[in-house]
Amino acid sequence: MNVSLSKAQFFLLLFIIQTGVVYIAFQTPLIINSQNSAWLIFIVASVIHYGLLLLFERYYRYFYLNVFFRWVYQIYWLLLTAALIAYMGYVLASWVLPQTPEWVVVVMIVALSLYANLVRPETVINIGVMLIPIILLFVIFLMLAVPDLTWSNLFPIEWNNTKQIMEGLIHSTYAYFGIEMYLIYRPFLKQDLQVKGKPLLLYQLVIFMFYFISVLFTQMFFALEEIKLIPEPITYILKSQEVTFVKRLDIFFVYIWLSWSIVTVMIFGLSFRVLYLSKKRKHPKWSIFIYHLLLAILPLFVMQFQRIELVKNSLHYVLFVFTFLLPLVIICWNKWRGKSVS
Amino acid sequence: MYRKGIIIILSVFLLASCWDERLYKNSSVVTLVGVEGHIGEYKGYYAYPNTTAQQNEVIEADGISPRDVRTKANLKVEQTLDLSELSTILVSDQTVREPIYDILDIYFRDPQNPISIKIAITEGDVKPFIDLTKDLAGSAGGYYERFIESTEENTYFPKLDLQTIGSMLFEQTMDIALPYIQLSEDSKHAVAAGLALFSGQTFTGTVLTPKQSLIMLLLMNQSSKQARMSYMWRNDGKDIPITADVIHVKRKWTVNEELRRITMDYSIEVEIEEFAKNHLYKEPILKDVQQMIQDHVQAEFEEVLRILQNQKSDTLGIGRHIRAFHPKMFKEDWHAEYASLQLVPTVQVKIIRTGVLR
Numbered sequence: 001m002n003v004s005l006s007k008a009q010f011f012l013l014l015f016i017i018q019t020g021v022v023y024i025a026f027q028t029p030l031i032i033n034s035q036n037s038a039w040l041i042f043i044v045a046s047v048i049h050y051g052l053l054l055l056f057e058r059y060y061r062y063f064y065l066n067v068f069f070r071w072v073y074q075i076y077w078l079l080l081t082a083a084l085i086a087y088m089g090y091v092l093a094s095w096v097l098p099q100t101p102e103w104v105v106v107v108m109i110v111a112l113s114l115y116a117n118l119v120r121p122e123t124v125i126n127i128g129v130m131l132i133p134i135i136l137l138f139v140i141f142l143m144l145a146v147p148d149l150t151w152s153n154l155f156p157i158e159w160n161n162t163k164q165i166m167e168g169l170i171h172s173t174y175a176y177f178g179i180e181m182y183l184i185y186r187p188f189l190k191q192d193l194q195v196k197g198k199p200l201l202l203y204q205l206v207i208f209m210f211y212f213i214s215v216l217f218t219q220m221f222f223a224l225e226e227i228k229l230i231p232e233p234i235t236y237i238l239k240s241q242e243v244t245f246v247k248r249l250d251i252f253f254v255y256i257w258l259s260w261s262i263v264t265v266m267i268f269g270l271s272f273r274v275l276y277l278s279k280k281r282k283h284p285k286w287s288i289f290i291y292h293l294l295l296a297i298l299p300l301f302v303m304q305f306q307r308i309e310l311v312k313n314s315l316h317y318v319l320f321v322f323t324f325l326l327p328l329v330i331i332c333w334n335k336w337r338g339k340s341v342s
Numbered sequence: 343m344y345r346k347g348i349i350i351i352l353s354v355f356l357l358a359s360c361w362d363e364r365l366y367k368n369s370s371v372v373t374l375v376g377v378e379g380h381i382g383e384y385k386g387y388y389a390y391p392n393t394t395a396q397q398n399e400v401i402e403a404d405g406i407s408p409r410d411v412r413t414k415a416n417l418k419v420e421q422t423l424d425l426s427e428l429s430t431i432l433v434s435d436q437t438v439r440e441p442i443y444d445i446l447d448i449y450f451r452d453p454q455n456p457i458s459i460k461i462a463i464t465e466g467d468v469k470p471f472i473d474l475t476k477d478l479a480g481s482a483g484g485y486y487e488r489f490i491e492s493t494e495e496n497t498y499f500p501k502l503d504l505q506t507i508g509s510m511l512f513e514q515t516m517d518i519a520l521p522y523i524q525l526s527e528d529s530k531h532a533v534a535a536g537l538a539l540f541s542g543q544t545f546t547g548t549v550l551t552p553k554q555s556l557i558m559l560l561l562m563n564q565s566s567k568q569a570r571m572s573y574m575w576r577n578d579g580k581d582i583p584i585t586a587d588v589i590h591v592k593r594k595w596t597v598n599e600e601l602r603r604i605t606m607d608y609s610i611e612v613e614i615e616e617f618a619k620n621h622l623y624k625e626p627i628l629k630d631v632q633q634m635i636q637d638h639v640q641a642e643f644e645e646v647l648r649i650l651q652n653q654k655s656d657t658l659g660i661g662r663h664i665r666a667f668h669p670k671m672f673k674e675d676w677h678a679e680y681a682s683l684q685l686v687p688t689v690q691v692k693i694i695r696t697g698v699l700r
Contacts, residue, residue, distance in 0.1 A: 036666075095453050099361040148506060152666035226512035240505040242458040247426065250453065 003121050003274075005188045007195065011203045013185060013267060016128040017178040018207060019135075020264025021084045024091075024234040024257055026174035026211075027218040029312065031227050034168025037157045041165055042215050045172030049179065050204045052324065056182045057196045062334040063183035063327060064341050070275050073180075076322050081268040082295055083311050085109055086302035088261050091232060093303070095254050102303050107296055112262050114292040117269040118285060124270040128263050134256045139210070141249065142217055142234070144241040149220035170316055175211045177319040180327050184271055187341050231312075265295075369424035370399075373483030374475060376468035377408060377445050378434035384445070386411035387472040388423055389482035398475050398482040409448050426454050429483035430490070431461045431504075434468045435522070441543035443511050450508055457505040459483075460490045463538040463545065465524035471532060474525075486532070490521050493534045497559050497569035497588070498552045500537075511543050514676045515661030519558065522549045539655040541677055546653040550646070557642045558650070560610065561687070562658050563593050570615065573638050575631055577619065585616035586635055589694060595663060599671045603684040604660065610639065613695035623700040628693060636691040643687040656680045 005013070031038040056063075065073065089105045097105065116124045158164060189195065218233040230236050235257075239250035246252055272291055277284055302311060334340060376387035384405050389398045401418050405411035416422055433445060449455045464471050475482035493499045499521045510518045519537040526533050537555040539546045550558060556569055569588035574581045590611040597604050612635065614622060622628050650657060654677040661680060665672040673679040 097362050101361070104361075150509075150662065152662050155666035156669040221509070223509050223513035226509055229512075239453065240457050240503075247456075248453075 003125070003188050004190050005125065005185060006190060007193050007199055009125050010185060010189050010195075011199070012128045012132075013125060014178075014181060014203070015207060016131065016260070016263050017181050017267045018176060019210065019260070021088065021261045022174045022177065023138075023211075023214065023260075024232045025087075025312075026171075027215050027233050028227055028231055029174065029316070030168060030171045030215065031219055031222075031224070033171050034164050035158065035224060036153065036155055036219070037159065037161075037164065038168060038219055039154055039212070039215050040157055040159075041168035042172055042175070042212060044165075045169050045176070046204070046208045046212070048169070049176045050201075050208075052179060053182065053200055053204060054196070056179070056186070056327070056331075057200060059331045059335065060183050060186040061340040062331045064334050064339050065275065065330065069326075069330060070278070072326075073322070074272055074275055076318075077268050077272055078291060078294060079298070080318075080322075081265055082298035083302060083315065084261070084268075085265060085295060086299035087308060087311070088258065089299060089303050090305075090308050091235075092254065092258065095232070095235060096251050103296075103300060106299050106303075109262055109265060110292050110296040113266045113269045113295070114289065116266040117273055117288050117292070121270060121273070124263075124266045127266065131260050131263060135260060138234075138253060138256060139213060141238060141241065141253070142213065144243070145217060145221055145237050148240070149217065151220055153220045153223070154216070170320060173316050173319045173323060176207075177323050179323050181267070181271060183327055183331075184274060269295075364424070366424070368421055370401075370419050370421045371427045372423050372425050373427055373429050373481040374398075374432070374472065374486060375425070375428060375430075375483075376432045376434075376464075376472045377411075378437050378468045379404075380437060380440050381444060382406050384408055384411050384437075385468075386415060387468060388412075388415050389472055389475055390423070391481060396479050397477055400472050400476060400482075402469075408445050412448075424454075426456065427481075427483075428456055429459050429481070430486040431459065432464050432468050432471055432486065432523075433461065435463050435465060435538065435545060438463055438520075438538070438540075438545035439547070442540070442545070443508075443543050446504065446508065446511075449504055457508070458503045460487050460521075461502075461504060461507060462486065462490060462521040462523050465522065465535060470525055470529060471523065474530065474532070489523075489532060489534070493521065495567045497564070497566045498534055498536070498555050500559060500562065500564055501566070513662075514542065514674075515656070515665050515672075516659040517541055517655045517657050519550070519555075519655070519657045539650070539653050539657065541654040546655055548649065548653045548655075550649065554642070554646050554649070557639070557646045558657060560588065560591055560608070560639075561593075561606070561643060561646060563591050565591050571612075571635070571639070572616070573635060575617075575619075575634055577630075582619045583616060584614065584631060584635070586612035586691075586693070587615050589613050595660075597664065597668050597671070599668055601684065602671070602682070603686060606643075606685060606687040608643070608687065608689045610689060610691050611694045612691060614693055614697060617696075620699060622693070622696045632691055632693050635693075636689055639691055640687070640689045643689055647685045647687060651681050651683070651685065654678070654681045660685075 030042065034041045085106055088109060089102050092105050093102060214234055217237060221237050222230060222233060227233065235250050235254060238253050241249050243249055273288060276287055281287060302308065370390040372388045372390045374389040377384060379385045384407060386403050388401045392399045401415045403411050403415035405414045412423060449457060475485055478485055490499055494501050500519060507518050510516050518540045522535045522538040523532045524535040534552060535549060536552050537550045539548045539550065559565060565588045570585055572583060572585045575584050588610055592609040594607045595604055661676045
């Protein structure tokens with residue numbers, strides 16, 4: 001596939017994929033597992049994430065995927081996207097569309113992704129631009145909750161509980177999942193563009209602040225015992241705010257989150273396309289169609305409370321393997337063999 | 343061609359929300375809910391406006407749970423009850439002798455229910471409080487919402503809504519104190535009778551008087567637009583009334599972990615709003631009045647703290663402070679620990695304004 005990305009397109013792509021879907025929910029498991037220290041542990045996780053970005057920037061050429069690993073990642077993305085769509089459908093059914101058949105919601109999401117992936121790749125790459133102002137609205141309206149925040153909820157910090165720290169770090173992977181996309185899309189960046197240094201640091205700071213505000217607000221808004229019952233804390237905070245122009249602020253933001261998450265699904269579709277079409281195929285559109293057909297069917301088996309809970313309670317381990325461990329192993333292996341992306 | 347096909351198919355799916363369409367014209371929009379009874383035997387009251395008669399209709403129902411009561415109430419109305427415009431919940435004081443969360447769960451769980459609403463505890467049965475809204479031309483819930491909000495502005499009720507109450511119910515480190523209302527002697531309007539003290543999720547049975555409620559809110563550093571205190575100043579054998587409005591409150595808590603003692607230093611700046619004797623520009627009068635107010639407030643602070651500790655009701659959030667900044671001193675059974683702490687308040691009152699007269 002012949003695509004050339006500018007720096008802005010590249011980082012926007014990464015930002016959408018790393019923040020979509022999980023933004024309204026990742027705070028709950030993080031705070032449940034690391035208690036009052038969650039915000040500090042998240043800072044540590046963010047530093048690790050930045051270190052990983054620097055490492056990926058240095059060695060991205062060695063992220064060469066052979067046929068086997070190409071299929072591994074394609075299947076991983078398919079299943080991950082199916083799980084994300086199932087969660088999107090579940091959230092919509094819980095918050096705004098309880099009567100709408102689940103399959104209609106799934107088909108709607110998948111159809112949009114299918115359309116975006118059947119046309120030029122630039123469509124998926126650039127569609128995120130329209131999200132920038134509405135994502136900012138998310139943060140601005142969160143600020144309405146400031147008077148209700150209890151800052152003493154951030155203390156005490158337990159820094160000697162290793163289990164708590166490790167659990168917190170591993171649950172922070174929800175915030176930074178999809179970082180492997182850096183390795184996938186980095187070779188498509190225009191040759192003469194400089195990424196390391198200031199641009200990378202700026203990207204890290206933006207995504208960190210975006211997430212960090214949500215962690216702080218969640219911790220200060222909810223009691224520790226209460227947060228165990230709130231699966232989507234950011235939506236709940238918005239629901240509890242009273243504004244004059246709309247009765248339920250949460251509905252407004254659930255739809256913003258939905259459009260943001262649909263773009264994430266589109267980017268996963270594009271990533272599948274990038275890997276699958278890295279070799280010349282006879283019927284490229286059919287493969288995209290089949291990928292989306294599976295995406296329309298698989299989530300329907302997961303959209304129940306217990307299955308969603310199972311996915312949420314185990315997905316971070318899967319993310320840890322495919323987002324952090326496997327890329328590192330592949331890079332080390334290829335560096336040792338001297339094989340790199342052309 | 344296939345693009346047109348896809349666009350047509352997508353347009354069909356844009357109709358998705360049709361399944362969830364809810365029109366107000368097909369619902370009885372409830373603005374006030376009353377609950378009494380206990381698990382297994384709840385009684386609920388739902389007030390909704392009747393636009394043709396320009397008054398409020400009240401529907402009663404029984405059930406084993408608050409949700410069941412609502413289901414039963416739906417059997418008695420021509421249009422399903424819709425609580426999305428709910429503004430106030432009234433609960434009987436006997437009902438909150440059991441954990442209050444039992445009746446609030448449905449409001450937190452159902453996204454269609456608003457959670458930025460007011461809640462108040464009634465003296466005795468809820469029914470007469472609901473009934474007095476029947477002849478109101480405006481919304482029944484709006485009446486109580488305005489009533490509670492104006493009392494909040496006078497620093498008799500804390501600024502709370504369902505969500506903030508919910509947060510406190512889930513932690514042991516801070517208790518709630520909810521507006522307590524009673525009927526006037528002629529039973530024609532509601533009267534703010536003070537604050538119902540809770541210990542954990544249950545009502546202790548103790549109600550602070552409006553004056554004690556104001557003092558408690560000063561201890562919490564939550565004075566609102568007005569916080570007026572009236573005292574009698576005795577001078578030359580005459581009693582002269584004086585009213586002071588709190589302008590600023592500063593507080594500093596110092597914790598001695600070994601002695602389990604908390605020194606609570608308060609500095610209160612007030613404006614004199616009533617003093618018929620005048621001549622506050624004379625320093626001896628000003629000093630004397632200031633000292634008199636300070637002595638009264640000091641005594642009232644001590645009295646309210648004693649009540650709060652006796653009732654094991656940590657409405658000031660001392661537990662929150664201790665857990666955050668003195669975790670070694672914090673105990674899991676916080677209420678027992680709280681009751682045995684030594685709380686030492688010291689108040690300093692300063693008159694900083696005297697109105698437009700001296």
